[in-house]
Amino acid sequence: MQCCVCKEKPATVHLTQIVEDKMQKLDLCEDCAKAKGLNDPTSFAMADLMLGLGASQVLETAAAGAELKCPRCGFSQADFKKSGRLGCPECYRTFAEGLSGLLKTMHKGTRHVGKTPEALRQTRENADKLKSLQKKLAKAIESEDYEIAAALRDEIKSTTGVAAAKARCKTSIYFFAIRRNPRIGTGRMTAL
């Protein structure tokens, strides 16, 4: 059996993992295994346990050169591999890509449902409402229901800061409409 990474040397390290009910197999030669940090049983156990196989992609990009570091606290992917813990709240943004797969296997879902600090609750609810309104708006424009679109735009306006909404919605409706029908009449547009 050949090593699945270098495709040259014979594979001597065989790795089987189950991620999201799917079995994944890796057959590596000794050198490639070492390069991936699998020669050290303790660090491997932690990576296996904490990171799952999805993280190996992140680790690969790390090995390829530019190692990802949190701009705020200087925490790196390697530090996470060592400790299984992150450096600061900002790290969740820095390592978002690698973490998303990990969270999927670890938790029931990947989106928080539950308590929200009072001060943020309003903005969170608004953000959710805004998202759904904008979806509806896009649909309305798609089907050329401009009256509904106009009503939705007004609702969006009242949900967010008026000025921002005005600018965002006007242009988005305008360009959606144009893309749909370039010859769209000015009379219709003023209705918006």
Next chain:
Amino acid sequence: MSSRVRLARNLRDLSFPGWAKKPERVKALEMILPAVCALPEMSDSFAEAMDNLTALDKQILVERHLISREHAAKNIGSGLVLNRTETFSVMINEEDHLRMQALRPGFQIREAWTAIDKFDSALEKKLNYAFDNELGYLTACPTNLGTGIRVSAMLHLPGLVLAEQINPIIQSVNKLGLAVRGLYGEGTEALGNVFQVSNQMTLGESETVIVERLEKVMAQIIEHEENARQTLLEKKPKVVFNHIGRAYGILANAHSISSKETMNLLSLLRLGVDMELFPGAQRSLVDELFLITQPAHLQKQVSDKLSAEERDLIRADMVRDRLKNVSRPVVKPMGNAGN
């Protein structure tokens, strides 16, 4: 036996304690400590920096389940706020900036959640929590992300252990995504047949859903325990009475006994009290012995410097003394009819 709900919270603008340098940890402590102490729940409390506590005092707090073993190992920059009735305990700069827990006797996880929820809501007005709209409360370890909640209860399950049903129960509880651990949490053995059941997932479900599910599962485990005891009494009464009688015999007469043996025998004694084999004896007597015979508690009562052998002698004296007024187990007629 007891219930707890713990919430993990962090400050938005500081690194997590495990990664932060000392000055940053001290800064977090200085921000959090006064905010926690000002809460009405903590009006009668003590607050202490971990480096001011002796190793023995920390061990006592661990034995009382008021702090974690990890927190006991912390020094400068970590702290503890504890109210006098021991219903709220806040660890500062453990794995997260804040680990607050509400503790309640018996099976009261819902009450514990209501209490800590209120506590947390008051605290969020004074501290800037690290919170993300998508991911919820941000924690040092991704396993606590989202709600940051850990709901747990200590269950005394001697019936399931004696009936050899405990392993299948643990496995099925594990399948539900819940953890079953020993007396002192992660990686500890179930001394005295005491098991700690808790949730593991914290993201993607609301606190109430988690609390309700645990409540349901735990009620089922308790029911299984009661059934197991009933079946044991019907099918193998002599086996049960033999265990309880021997436990009483050793505890009431030993002159040297280890902490581990004490706990395992006290568990059987507690079972005997529940089965009304010790008229007049109370569960609380056993529960008290559970606590005061543990190493750090024993040392605190007698002397700071005791060898393990000396502790075993004193422990046996203490147990004998407490059991002085507890008469031998009285086996009910029903038991005599069995095998």
